[in-house]
Amino acid sequence: MTDNIFLKIARHEIPANIVFEDDRVVAFKDINPQAPVHILIIPRTEAIPTLNDLKPENKDLVGHMFLVAKKLAAEFGIAEDGYRCVINCNEGAGQSVFQLHMHVLGGRPMGWPPG
Ligand code: 5GP
Numbered sequence: 001m002t003d004n005i006f007l008k009i010a011r012h013e014i015p016a017n018i019v020f021e022d023d024r025v026v027a028f029k030d031i032n033p034q035a036p037v038h039i040l041i042i043p044r045t046e047a048i049p050t051l052n053d054l055k056p057e058n059k060d061l062v063g064h065m066f067l068v069a070k071k072l073a074a075e076f077g078i079a080e081d082g083y084r085c086v087i088n089c090n091e092g093a094g095q096s097v098f099q100l101h102m103h104v105l106g107g108r109p110m111g112w113p114p115g
Helices: 005-010 056-075
Strands: 018-021 025-029 037-043 083-086 102-106
Touching: 005 025, 005 037, 018 056, 025 056, 037 056, 056 083, 056 102
Parallel strands: none
Antiparallel strands: 018 025, 025 037, 037 102, 083 102
């Protein structure tokens, strides 16, 4: 387990536009947004660098991440038009920060398949 930039954001050691936090997760705006709404939701634990590291005991945490995504989608006005929740796993899928994170993207039409 290693420290990373997202855990530093979670500990308020480096600045970010935090839009939600509780004892389990922190949500903040992506520094390089790919849509009008682009929020990242991370767990506070350092134990899950990638989706491959997820354990059965993390299932409530992951469910909580989705509930936070749903709440934020409503708050940011993208729930009705539609939004996308994305978790990139490992470099081949585009993961660049090795702290589990869910992208919540919305506010523009989304193509499929994703690039
Ligand atoms: P990944 O490519 O790992 O799935 O997503 C990482 C995301 O984190 C990228 O969309 C990138 O723009 C964002 N990001 C990287 N460093 C920072 C940072 O220091 N602050 C914020 N708010 N976002 C970051």
